[in-house]
Amino acid sequence: MVRGRHSEGGVAWAERAEAVRRACEELSRCIARPDVREGGRLLNRDLSWLEFNARVLYQAMDEGVPLLERVRFLAIFTSNLDEFVMKRVGYLRRQAIVRSAQVDGEGAVPVVEMLAAVRRSFEQLEEVQAWCYERSVRPALAQAGITLAGWGELDEGERSRVSAWFDRTVFPVLTPLAVDPGHRFPFISNLSSNLGVLMSEPGRSEPLFARIKVPAGLGIPWWVRVPGEGGAADGPGRGRFVMLQEVIRHNLGAVFPSMDVHEVMAFRVTRAAEGGDADRLLVDAENLLDFVETQLKQRRFASVIRLEVERGASRELVGNVVDMFKIQPEDTDNSQGLLDFRSLFEIADLPRADLKPRPWTPVVPARLVDKAASVFDVIRKGDVLVHHPYESFAESAERFIAQAAVDPSVIAIKQTIYRTSRDSPFVEHLIRAAEAGKQVACLVELRARFDEGRNVRLAQALEKAGVHVAYGVIGLKTHCKAALVVRREPEGLRSYAHLGTGNYNPATAQVYTDLGLLTCDPEITADVVDLFNLLTGRSRKADYRRLLVAPANMKRSFLEKIAREEHLAREHAAGRAPVGGRVIAKMNALQDIDVTRALYAASQAGAEVDLFVRGFCCLRPGVPGLSERIRVTSVVGRFLEHSRLFHFGAGRQDPMDGEWYIGSADWMFRNLEQRVEAVCPVTDAAARWKLWRLVQVMSGDRRNAWRLGSDGRYTLLTPAGEPEAGGPEAVGTFETLMREAGA
Numbered sequence: 001m002v003r004g005r006h007s008e009g010g011v012a013w014a015e016r017a018e019a020v021r022r023a024c025e026e027l028s029r030c031i032a033r034p035d036v037r038e039g040g041r042l043l044n045r046d047l048s049w050l051e052f053n054a055r056v057l058y059q060a061m062d063e064g065v066p067l068l069e070r071v072r073f074l075a076i077f078t079s080n081l082d083e084f085v086m087k088r089v090g091y092l093r094r095q096a097i098v099r100s101a102q103v104d105g106e107g108a109v110p111v112v113e114m115l116a117a118v119r120r121s122f123e124q125l126e127e128v129q130a131w132c133y134e135r136s137v138r139p140a141l142a143q144a145g146i147t148l149a150g151w152g153e154l155d156e157g158e159r160s161r162v163s164a165w166f167d168r169t170v171f172p173v174l175t176p177l178a179v180d181p182g183h184r185f186p187f188i189s190n191l192s193s194n195l196g197v198l199m200s201e202p203g204r205s206e207p208l209f210a211r212i213k214v215p216a217g218l219g220i221p222w223w224v225r226v227p228g229e230g231g232a233a234d235g236p237g238r239g240r241f242v243m244l245q246e247v248i249r250h251n252l253g254a255v256f257p258s259m260d261v262h263e264v265m266a267f268r269v270t271r272a273a274e275g276g277d278a279d280r281l282l283v284d285a286e287n288l289l290d291f292v293e294t295q296l297k298q299r300r301f302a303s304v305i306r307l308e309v310e311r312g313a314s315r316e317l318v319g320n321v322v323d324m325f326k327i328q329p330e331d332t333d334n335s336q337g338l339l340d341f342r343s344l345f346e347i348a349d350l351p352r353a354d355l356k357p358r359p360w361t362p363v364v365p366a367r368l369v370d371k372a373a374s375v376f377d378v379i380r381k382g383d384v385l386v387h388h389p390y391e392s393f394a395e396s397a398e399r400f401i402a403q404a405a406v407d408p409s410v411i412a413i414k415q416t417i418y419r420t421s422r423d424s425p426f427v428e429h430l431i432r433a434a435e436a437g438k439q440v441a442c443l444v445e446l447r448a449r450f451d452e453g454r455n456v457r458l459a460q461a462l463e464k465a466g467v468h469v470a471y472g473v474i475g476l477k478t479h480c481k482a483a484l485v486v487r488r489e490p491e492g493l494r495s496y497a498h499l500g501t502g503n504y505n506p507a508t509a510q511v512y513t514d515l516g517l518l519t520c521d522p523e524i525t526a527d528v529v530d531l532f533n534l535l536t537g538r539s540r541k542a543d544y545r546r547l548l549v550a551p552a553n554m555k556r557s558f559l560e561k562i563a564r565e566e567h568l569a570r571e572h573a574a575g576r577a578p579v580g581g582r583v584i585a586k587m588n589a590l591q592d593i594d595v596t597r598a599l600y601a602a603s604q605a606g607a608e609v610d611l612f613v614r615g616f617c618c619l620r621p622g623v624p625g626l627s628e629r630i631r632v633t634s635v636v637g638r639f640l641e642h643s644r645l646f647h648f649g650a651g652r653q654d655p656m657d658g659e660w661y662i663g664s665a666d667w668m669f670r671n672l673e674q675r676v677e678a679v680c681p682v683t684d685a686a687a688r689w690k691l692w693r694l695v696q697v698m699s700g701d702r703r704n705a706w707r708l709g710s711d712g713r714y715t716l717l718t719p720a721g722e723p724e725a726g727g728p729e730a731v732g733t734f735e736t737l738m739r740e741a742g743a
Helices: 013-028 035-039 045-061 067-097 111-143 156-169 244-249 278-284 288-299 315-325 341-348 375-380 394-406 425-435 452-464 522-536 554-573 593-605 669-673 685-700 728-742
Strands: 101-104 107-110 146-149 177-179 193-200 208-213 223-225 239-243 260-271 304-309 332-334 384-388 410-417 439-444 468-470 481-489 492-500 512-519 548-550 582-587 608-613 630-635 645-648 659-663 675-681 705-708 714-716
Touching (some): 013 045, 013 111, 045 067, 045 111, 067 111, 067 260, 067 304, 107 111, 193 315, 239 244, 260 315, 384 685, 394 410, 394 512, 452 468, 481 522, 492 522, 492 659, 522 548, 522 675, 582 685, 630 685, 645 685, 659 685, 669 675
Parallel strands (some): 146 239, 410 439, 608 630
Antiparallel strands (some): 101 107, 410 481, 481 492, 582 645
């Protein structure tokens, strides 16, 4: 474990670096590495994705992270892994069925081998997770007055009081379902926790099976606080807690009276995210809304791709469940710790400020401090670049749409929605604007993975209010983040736009880092008008003035810009240009092979390439003769790095004079060729300085930054010597930017 990493003084940095090295090696051993991973020009996407989740798990292992934040990272690790299994393991299983092979770099790995490698990797990571919970986090919680107890650790009085609570609160909700010739095996919902019970009637040996769904989330907690004597409770954020499934397990006498219970097994199932033919069927669909609703219903019954069972379960009971699901034995895993670590989100939310990071309230951007001022007056004086969550989302993006909804000079509002919160203020503002007689259009992406149901309901509510709702371009997901406001002003109509890197979601804006640009630049806003014509009409515009729009011109433009940096590097090496090539890019994932090849060529020519890739990265940096001038860094910590920015030197010595862009697209094939994306130039000097400062801070980070090696392994960077107090070397990206925002 790593100790004392938040302290800025008196830290033995050499000792810390050694502890970090040991922890990284422990995590690195968890990731399987087929030979092609070492020899190919690309790293494997799925193993790189698991590498990212290992970096998330490291946050839970780090004893320098506040305790309840470590608890939260244990839950996030499982949530991320669930998504990986649903998406990627489901995909690999479908490929294995048709005996296909997955392309990996310039060779191919048999799908069966790849499937075995990813399973082995995430199972080993789960072993580390369980060890971290049992040996480090759980004891630390107990020392802090939060005891996560097993049923056997409760005394008689505590058991009695919890059982009385069970009788009042849980028993009426339970629905035990028998399985026998007269009762079919019940439907088991995705990611639900269940108890399988093997029993018999008194005096008879015939085994009988029943299933109980653990009803956590229906107003019933995952973790039950043990009442004190006389019903007394501990202080806020303290106490003894026992898992709901344990409470049910030890009160089965009330559920199956007069039956002999022989064995109880907790289990959990994961279903595939979707079938492989969804996109093909979509092309033939007559109504996108109906199609998505049908797909949602079908997803509930998607094939089971993973069965997790608790340790110690008998072969007979496990075999019964495996047979009922008609899955293969290799699809079954023994749970290494808690059956569902997502339950720890409840513990992480306990009101214990002393065990959490210091609270952060986003600051109002300096240009928007006067809340009485018109946001449109501010934008006319110059572009406004905001960086969330350091700067307020509510006082920038939300305020832009809120003021537009009530401004009598505004005649039209258009906005895209990919993901938003349950009670989205944007929906409320758009409805208010439509009711006021303004022209309001909203592009709702119904196929945003795992948010389809919410977006269907949102689209229906907007349509009922008179908003013109579009669902996008058939065959392409709409992933761009854009809003357009048209105002009638003394000089005529003027358009204002917001273009961002993240969703219009007030909830995630508190924990995701994203960038947004407010502008009335006539060329940019004219492009945004054309963009919405593409989304709501039948435009097939291929060229834009300033925006890079996928799939029209974005990939081509990026490749041209990288090729220019390659040319500048060659010219500089030959003494014909004063400055070489330079590429800086920040994104969530990098997978597109054409972009990767272009970056390799730029590196070989002598261009310097710095990539900040938070998640998986298929590019192999640091390979002699291929990519030795490419550096890949991943920053993981308090906030989720989500912003995308791109910088190209363009032959200028000063980065402020080069080209800067922000936008919605990662360098992935799907973003560049299968989605509608928008990347916007940033020309304002103050805005460019803010982007350059972000790059400087992340480059200097020795607290949250990991460096990708050519072998696919990530190493947590540590200071070379005693770091400057308060700088990014000592406190990392997130703390540095919070301090600078609040200065």
